[in-house]
Amino acid sequence: MKKVSIIVGVAIIVFGIILATSFKSELCPYVSVSYVVSKGKVSNVQVNGTIVPGSTKILSNNTLMFNLSDGKTQMRVIYHGILSHYQEGIPAVVVGSYFDGVFHAKEVLLKCPSKYKVLEENYSTKKIVKRD
């Protein structure tokens, strides 16, 4: 049984090393729009922001362009593909790299439906009165 314990121990250590390596290589830091724009060139990051209303351009070949804002700075984002619930004005996280003045998104994450709380909090009762 001692042998078995050693094998299991080694297996766990190997697993730990693989886990750590994979973790390091697949880590994708969060940065702000301002940071990305000020750096000029950043690769493999995620940027949180709001899709700027009126900035969307849909080109042929399923290419989507929009501006993402963090309240201070805006950046142009380009994405190839369909986003099933894309809307302007909602928060989004874009994953990809920034170069040549454009953010090339591999992925655009729109808020999951069970997580609309933030939006609701911003929607104060005053605004509802105004709408009426």
Next chain:
Amino acid sequence: MDIGYLFLIGSTLSFCASILFSYLYTKGKAKWSQVLKLNFLALIFTTLAFLTLLYYFLVRDFNVKYVFFYSDTHLPLVYTISAVWAGREGSLLLWLFYLSIFILLSTRKEDKISAFANVLMCVVAIFFNFLLLTSSNPFVRLNFTPPEGWGLNPLLRTPEMALHPPAIFLGYAGMTVPFAFAVAATYYRESWIFRVKKFLLVAWAFLGLGILLGAWWAYKTLGWGGYWGWDPVENSSLLPWLTSSALIHGILVEEKGGGKGGLKAINYAFAVITFDLVILATFITRSGIISSVHAFARNKEAYAYLMLILLSSIFAFVVALKRKDIFKGYELNLRDRLIQVCILILSLSTVTVLIGTLTPLLIRASVTKEFYRHIEIPLGTALVVLLGVCVLAYKKDLNKKIIKSLIAGLISTIVVYAITKLVIASIGAGIFFFSLLSIIQGYSARKIDLRRAGAIAAHLGLILLFIGVMGSWMYESSYTHISMGVGQSVKVGDYTLKLNGFNEVNGNGKFSVIAYVSVYKDGKFLGVMHPKLIIYNLMRNDRIVASVDIISLPFEDIYIAMGGVTETGIASFEFYVVPLVSFVWIGSILIILGGLISALQREKHVVRES
């Protein structure tokens, strides 16, 4: 004060009284039936609170803030009902409702263990009551009555999403039972596994069902051709499923000799960890902390949840420490050892998912999907191989049977390679047939009772799931840049798509644009697909939804989503061919059914030699 709120107060007080009477019962000063009555009263109050909220939805009382945010006047009846659990407050109420039922059902046996377990479960119930009475009160009213609701998120208007929360929260609430009885029975130096097994299996099955519904929904709704995105919300529900799967297997070892087997400490730990993980999952699912790191500090409930996790763990740990002498069981035999390895693999898998899920909370970064795939695919493969060995482990002619399975695996690898020339697919098929033949050999000779039938179903399900995941993750073809005008056709891979035209449908509070796309494979007509864009008449921003269309063939799915239409009538599409995805659904359903079938087995407290 709202009547619903009063019902919640009633529920809280009943649970408090139940705790008091449980204590008095252990001192011989109260009857157990009094405790049961109080638990029943608590269930009635909770149910009334739930029905009150449902009533507000049905009469569209938009003065209630929660009703305003999750429904509108056009919402169909079914989704008006499901809107009750569409948000945080309603989900917590659902949690409490299920927990109240579980408390009532699990404490019917009159003894000190029930009393102690009852106290622990009531504390959890009071915790949720506390949240519902303070920061997550579903009965908060606005100071005016809006004429129209904000509307239920269109993405949630599917049968899967209507049923996903009731299934998953049943699983979550059910995991309170093993935790409470593990701690209580250990305190009294008794065995707890037989008392919780049924609850554990039912909770596990419903948790699995909830996860499956979520995956199926993502596949049908989100339009990226996948069903599992390693999203924190998905991950958080997978975590307790992994640990409870480990617990179910650990119990198989411990139950020998009427609860004298090994792995006692491990099972105890997994009962506690599973409970902690369902609390973590409830928190992650309903707070959105992970998607926005900054929300964490702002979320007052975060600390309450963390506190519950911390206190329950510390309490369980202290009890275990005081009773550490009872954790000694029988020596482990070969089969036990293999089950231990299975638990180890599930644990490593849990750790991986947990690290990935919590990374955004701890540092300003998150991991990509590849991180999970790099680790989980090998672990899953190891699990399936282990299964093939494990089901044969206590057979007399073990070597002979293993060799048969190995030959089956080898032949299928060669055959699949000859046909497809795909290395990984061939290895996957080999492993699949190796484990399949082992399952057939392992179970065929024995008497089949319900419990074994459940195990067979779940294990067959696992290998089908394995092959399905492998096929759909490794060999999916995606074509994301397709544009077509009416009458035009495009060739993608072996397929030809032709846009026949559009139709527009208006009514029922929504406006839909439907595209008609004919699909041909190698020139053979497969059918007309109807991807849609649906625009709901709602105040909310997220009112446009792309609805996908899928043609399911036995060995692959053909999947199309429409991105948008320009004014000139050019539409953009995404097209996916997903192999073996039906195996994922069938496998998952078998796993869930396996749990339920096993739960039907009459409990025998007999020595199980095998």
